[in-house]
Amino acid sequence: MVNILVSGSGEHGPATVPGDDRGLAYGDGLFETILVRHGRPELVQAHCQRLLGGACRLGIPLVQADLDLALQQGQTLIERTRKTDRQVLKLLLTRGSGGRGYRPPEAAEPRLLISLHAAPPEPPGEGVAASISDVPLTVNPLLAGLKTLNRLEQVLASRAMPEGCYEALMRGDRGDLREGTRTSLLYRWRGEWCTPPRDQVAVNSVMLAHVAQGLAVSGQIVREGFLQPEQCHQDDFGGLLLLNSVIGAVPVHTLAGRQLPLPDHLATIVSLARKR
Structure with a gap:
């Protein structure tokens, strides 16, 4: 059985999570951040x-009926607290309490915490500046793609991000640009849309999948390939975008202080990201 906790205003004050919760102790859990526009959560199924x-891979018992109930309560929270056109609904799942020690209990009682937050400002339409982080990205094959609660690498990279930069890009084990601290990468190389291999990133992006599906409708395929920093300044490079489900898609106009191309076709991706 999943214990659903709602944190918000009105009758829902701050949710209380005990100190022996495994999400607090070990990062033993997952989370989702869902954009809410005009009171409607977007890309919910994805x-x-x-x-x-992710819960299945981690062995945390969770079924669709649990999420349906949580989303119902989340919708009530949205209707009671909506003050802006854009909000973020966060679902945070932990394995529940487990005492001291890494080995989880055989009969887990997960917790699913629901909270609502103001959405960050939309990125500027003219694009953003990004840096290249000195913090390497490590991707354990067993955890690849999972949006786990353990995000310390991203925390360190964000903390060290220079002022004026919108995002820090993290390098993979090949020295390649693998993903941002909070975004996936989509780039244009030799006339094709490309993204780093999806089985070798920390988080499988909901927005990237959404955009790729939209491109497929017009017969365009998103191919996978490692992006080396020096590629971004070669003639065959046709631009870089950052994607996630809250910001949509935004072009990068400057990477590590050097200008990147901003061709018109980048607007296609920005447009697809808005159609949800």
Whole structure:
């Protein structure tokens, strides 16, 4: 049985999570951040599929009925507290309490915490500046793609990000640009849309999948390939975008202080990201 906790205003004050919760102790859990526009959560099915798939891989008992109930309560929270056109609904799943020690209990009682937050400002339409982080990205094959609660690498990279930069890009084990601290990468190389290999990133992006599906409708395929920093300044490079489900898609106009191309076709991706 999943214990659903709602944190918000009105009758829902701050949710209380005990100190022996495994999410607090070990990062033993997952989370989703869902954009809410005009009171409607977007890309909900994709977020639910990612959360259910991640829970299955971690061995945390969670079924669609649990998420349906949580989303119902989340919708009530949205209707009671909506003050802006854009909000973020966060679902945070932990394995529940487990005492001291890494080995989880055989009969887990997961917790699913629901909270609502103001959405960050939308990125500027003219694009953003990004840095290249000195913090390397490590991807354990067993955890690849999971949006786990353990995000310390991203915390360190964000903390060290220079002022004026919108995002820090993290390098993979090949020295390649693998993903941002909070975004996935989509780039244009030799006339094709490309992204780093999806089985070798920390988080499988809901927004990237959404955009790739939209491109497929017009017969365009998103191919996988490692992006080396020096590629971004070669003639065959046609631009870089950052994607996630809250910001949508935004072009990068400057990387590590050097200008990147901003061709018109980048607007296609920005447009697809808005159609949800």
